[in-house]
Amino acid sequence: EVQLVESGGGLEQPGRSLRLSCAASGFRFDDYAMHWVRQAPGKGLEWVSGISWNSGTIAYADSVKGRFTISRDNAKNSLYLRMNNLGPDDTALYYCAKGGTTVTHPYFDSWGQGTLVTVSS
């Protein structure tokens, strides 16, 4: 059974940084692209970033480009999201999602339960 467990969320002040983690199990982690998708309170889904199995292809939404950095450690079956210069619009539940075999084939067939990031002074 695929399991994705996010951690690292919390309350942070505008302009500060946070690092999210996602621990994966139940599948061959290094065979698949992985993604972060977020959902602001009461709002819809927004794709944030994706990374290929070997970290060779990385993509970001325009809203986070230059501020967020996605990475993965296949030896630890883990996905990360470094978020710098946080702003109130980054307040959301951040989901880790398992993708297809390539980043540019975006479907998300397994999701974690999410970790909540709140940006407020």
Added chain:
Amino acid sequence: QSALTQPRSVSGSPGQSVTISCTGTSNDVGGYNYVSWYQQHPGKAPKLMVYDVSKRPSGVPDRFSGSKSGNTASLIISGLQTEDEADYYCCSYAGSLTVGVFGGGTKLTVL
């Protein structure tokens, strides 16, 4: 990266069929056969229902089907059941490294 356009809400009675539309442009929905659909119940994580326009993951009932015509994709739910009441989101590849763009979501009410 403009969001895809979905109706805010649709409704139907048990046993009926409903269709949820997802309209984009030739740069996303119309340009690629990479449309997926997600069901989200309140307080729960999304669940993949359809991918690559019309493929169903294992375990998803065949009451759920997908199609596409031009720049508009559709999710068709037949034989509505009360447990189908949820929010539904479409998502499309948008080329290059834009990867995923979601629709704004549709609330399905089963009357």
